[in-house]
Amino acid sequence: MDKSAGGVIFEHVTKRYGEVTAVDDVSFRVTQGELVTLLGPSGCGKTTTLRMVAGLEAVSGGRVLIGGVDVTLRAANERDVSMVFQSYALFPHMTVLENVCYGPLSMRVDKGKAREMAREKLSMLGLSEYGARLPSELSGGQQQRVAVARSLVLEPAVLLFDEPLSNLDAKLRRHVREEIRELQQALKLTVLYVTHDQEEALAVSDKIIVMNEGRIAQQGPPEALYEAPETRFLADFIGDANLVDGELTVDVRGTVFAAGGVAAPVEAAGMAAGAVTLAVRPQRLRVVDAGQGVLPGVCRRAAYLGSRVEYVVATAWGDLLVFDGNPRASRRRDDTVGIAFDRDAVIVLQR
């Protein structure tokens, strides 16, 4: 299949529940072989969007194309997609093998062939020995892999994941997400992935689509979203950020940001003077000795986390969160300190 025809195309899709608009004129594209993540706070419409791709929700307006075919009016069982559910949705009364055979049998593949297809996927996911078990006899991670095997067995044009890691404990989560990414890259799967965890999204995605209040807030590769968020919401939502409202002045000497009576030179190419919000990642700030740095402050809180120390420093710009990667040079509460940062370490956002 040619590259432009594959994958998912969403064209001006809207979903309304009575008065409430859950998804508002959303358009995006998942190119074949790509892993695209829908990311956003709960209630932002990301799961509804995923379910509209699957055909589990009817769209109120717009078109959905899968593999170049308009499937807007097709029911879920007539679309070339499979879904891994948050709860895994393994049929509790069927064995692992029966669960994985379910899809082929729905398509009237004969029993022997269906088993062969199921065994192949099970062995690919390292589950060969578990075919005769019931889902309730497996661990959470194993159940999750069965759910993936069950979705893969039909080799769908698009594989959908709905928060697949949220029922796993923290250690396992990291491991499984790496597994999913490896599998996706090895088999060149086209995947649409929903999560509310920005770290997970950054780790697995080729492209992230951030949604907020039913609309797309910004989309792009992970680095672009982290390094160059376009809005205050994005800067705050992806990673930690200190947000400071102030004034930007531009003159011959350069660009200067001022708030609370303290000014600092910043890099803000192409920004006009006026009211702006400054976004700074905590790890891009440094705590220095009093009298040095850009602005003075008092250490309000210091939390030692092993790999770093997290400070909250009260300054003229408000309370700033600072991550210090060198825990040995620790400051104490109520110490007078200075805050320093490089002029290109900040993101300036129009207000």
Next chain:
Amino acid sequence: MPASRDRATVYIAAVALAALIFVPWAAGGGPSALLRALGGAWVLWPLLVGALAALVCAVRQYDRGTVLAAGAAVVWTLVAALVEGATGASFGLGAAIALSALTVCFARAIARRGVFGGDATVATIVVVIASLLVIFIFFPVAKALLAAVFDAQGRFAPQLALQRLFTEDIWGIGCLAGGTRCGVAINSALLATIVGVLSTLLGLVFALVVQRGGQRYSGVLKLMSILPIVTPPFVIALALVVLFGRTGIVTGWLDTWFGIARSRWLYGLPGVTLAQLLTFSPIAFMILYGALTAISPALEEAAQTLRASRARVFRTVTWPLLRPALANAFLLGFVESLADFGNPIVLAGNFDVLSTKIFFAVAGAQHDPGRAAALASVLLGLTLVAFWLQQRWIGKLSYVTVTGKGDGGTPGKLPRPLWYACFGIAATWIFFTLVCYAIILAGGFVKDIGRGDMTLTFGHFLAGFGMDFDSRGSIFSGSAWDSLFTTIKVAAVAAAPLTAAVGLLAAYVITRHRFVGRRAFEFLTMVSFAIPGTVIGVSYIVAFNVAPLELTGGMAILVLCFVFRNMPVGVRTGVAALAQIDKTLDEASSTLRASTLRTLREVIVPLLRPAILATLVFSFTHAMTAVSAVIFLATAKYNLATVYIIGRVEAGEYPLAIAYSAVLIVVMLVALLALQRFVGETRLGRRSAPVLATGN
């Protein structure tokens, strides 16, 4: 999907047409619809043309045409048959096949037009069940109630309805003034109120003892939950007659030892009240026990740590939280008492109540359907008001104390005086209940327990359940066999599986699919729950003894009556069970290319197995114990156990009635315990309970 061809609709339309051409149209055989039409029955032509048009449209995938043709043909035929009424032919096999097939065609075609989310299976389930409910609940009840506005010659006479409705017989309040007797409506309301209040109090007493008394009293719980299910509604009344009747055992003792003269005090308000209390307080108990268990112990512990005494905790925390459940228990007791037929028919004497009065207006010497209709509308009105109150008022009252977090702690202890009072009442009442059941179970083995003749005998069982053996094998010669076999056939073989199927399918579409009119459909399926059995019985006998649906006197009408009366139980069980099954399982099945039918067959039905079994047993026992509706419908040929027993009571043959009641109770107990064992094992068969995952 609109694009693909729907072969099933074509086949079904073809079946409809074939039935019209080849199968006898009317009940009792005769020519097919086509032959009748050719012979001059012009009303059948639109149906024949409609069926042909539906088939042609289905072949050509012209869905709008199929909808119009099939829908118009069915509506026309039903309306024409209603207008013709008794003069027309009664629907037979051909009519049944053709009309059902066209209805299914209609449903599938509207699904293809996009209604019901385009799902033909869902459309078929909803349309078929809704049509059946209209035909077997709304049509008969409406027809029967309308009888109130027609006079004996069948002429329209609205002023007669007013006369019938507002008579001294129904609304008289003479008894309150201490003079003459009250009207039936007042009697019924009075009885229902007394029973409602007292059964709620008794239920509360039991609930407190069992829930706060600890593990020791869990046997009571089990007893109280099973007894009402397996007890036909007049059995308690029988036991009371044996104990306290004019020649009763206790009456006899009181007479000989204390010189208290024998009297007929039992027959009337006191006796019916006592019998209904014994019959219905377990229901109040179950409601209040559930409510007490739902109160988080943490709330009472919080009150205790805030220095409240036991009495204060009960007064300020427990009791207020119980109020919605108390109201609920009262209203259910009220409604059950209103609808009860078995106890009043045995014990009411001169104290007339609505349910028995309706029966005698139709079945007695007076045979006055108009009067029965008037009485039935009063009974239905009272019941609906009670249910309306329950929905309106209690819905708002309910406090949700289940937080989802596992609250630890043990339920608080009751204030001491309250505990002793509750314990005393509960113990006495349990003793009384046990005596009643002992009378029933043992009474069949003595010559005449009602008159104190305690000679041991198997005569009654032999009269009822005797078997003769001769060269040809065994013959069931006992007089009760016929009715027992009919009952089991009707209840277990036909009604129970149908009730379970219809109820659970309705529950499935209600919980799992969103479609226009879903709430209305849900209401429709639950409505028959609020209609007293007597009203249903009188409705069936009025509506189904003439064409186009002449069903009285057969076995089918008994089955239909049970199915549509018990369907709400199936729906509620199904809804509750489906709520436990994560909806993502359906969705997973759907994204794995399974059709709705395959999802139902492979995923839903296997997971619903416990609910299916429960519904089977409930509809079986309900059908075995029902009296009020079927007493109108049972015939000498197709008699039912309960109706047979009532007949024996009326004929004064108490011992045989008691013996038969004991057999019934034992049969149902065995069925129930077998089920519990069976369901229990299907759960334990797996290593652990299946994880019915909880998504968001």
